[in-house]
Structure formats: C-alpha cells, structure tokens
C-alpha cells in the first residue's frame with residue numbers, strides 16, 4: 420500500500436553535514452520525497468512532536484537534543500514506507516543498531532546529549548512508527564499545500 424511517513428534528520432545529522440548521505444539512501448531505495456524543509460523547532464513544538472514521551476524520564480534531555488539546532492524534515496512516500504523506513508533507520512540505541520542501517524552506519528559517534536543529569540540518546544534520525552503517528556506528525560510539520568504529487572522516472576514499474 421502506498422503510504423507516507425515523516426522523517427527528521429535530527430540536529431546531530433545536520434551539524435555533522437551528513438544530510439546528503441542520508442537522503443541518498445532513501446532516494447536509492449526508491450522512496451519519493453514529497454515535501455521537505457529545514458526547521459529549528461522550539462520547546463513547545465518538541466512537546467507536540469514527542470507528545471507520547473512527555474512523561475518519560477528522558478524527555479527533558481530529548482527536548483534539549485531536538486532543539487539544539489535545525490532539523491531537516493521531509494515526507495517520504497512509497498509502498499509500505501512506514502515499515503521500510505523504520506527498518507532502514509535501525510534500532511533506537513545506536514550501539515545496537517545493525518550495520519547497514521542509518522543509525523548503525525552513522526550514529527556510533529553520537530552518544531549522549533547532556534542536559535543537567537538527564538541525557539538523550541543521539542541517533543541522527545526520526546521516523547514515524549505507525550500509520551496513526553505518521554498522519555499526526557505529517558499534519559503537525561507540513562501544510563498540505565507544501566506537499567507535492569509528481570511522477571518520477573521508474574514509477575511505471577510500481578503497481
């Protein structure tokens with residue numbers, strides 16, 4: 420089924436200058452970028468994006484991390500894209516993320532982002548985890564007028 424998902428290259432990915440490497444992986448996999456923008460979010464926006472984690476002990480560290488610099492936000496479209504992108508991203512903790520995944524290949528040097536004594540796992544990238552989250556997150560980040568429908572060469576091979 421053709422789906423859409425929200426991907427964020429988090430501040431560590433932007434500040435390390437590896438936006439291109441990450442986007443290339445998605446393009447090579449045949450996923451279509453239907454919207455993108457850079458945005459430096461504030462704490463209020465972080466609370467909306469990560470609303471499911473507000474009560475967690477690591478939330479304040481996560482907020483410091485995700486607001487530490489701009490993120491590159493995009494909506495990717497493709498067959499079963501939510502699950503496919505989560506697989507490409509790899510597991511949350513970089514040291515357990517498998518080689519071949521984005522976190523496994525690029526995130527080992529990112530460890531913890533300090534905030535008082537609470538720290539966040541810095542793992543380069545966010546991807547929506549299910550269809551409900553994807554729909555909520557896409558509405559939070561993008562105006563439908565800034566999302567585009569277009570045909571890429573190769574689309575004729577897709578059902």
Ligand SMILES: Nc1ncnc2c1ncn2[C@@H]1O[C@H](COP(=O)(O)OP(=O)(O)OP(=O)(O)O)[C@@H](O)[C@H]1O
Nearest residue numbers: 477481510511538539540541542544545546547548
């Ligand atoms: N136990 C933890 N300690 C510190 N930081 C954490 C911890 N668990 C998660 N985080 C941070 O919070 C983010 C959101 O956690 P979540 O459980 O949703 O993981 P994820 O779905 O792999 O990541 P994301 O939602 O950013 O794609 C993680 O990506 C990481 O940056």
Ligand SMILES: [Mg+2]
Nearest residue numbers: 545546547548
């Ligand atoms: Mg998550």
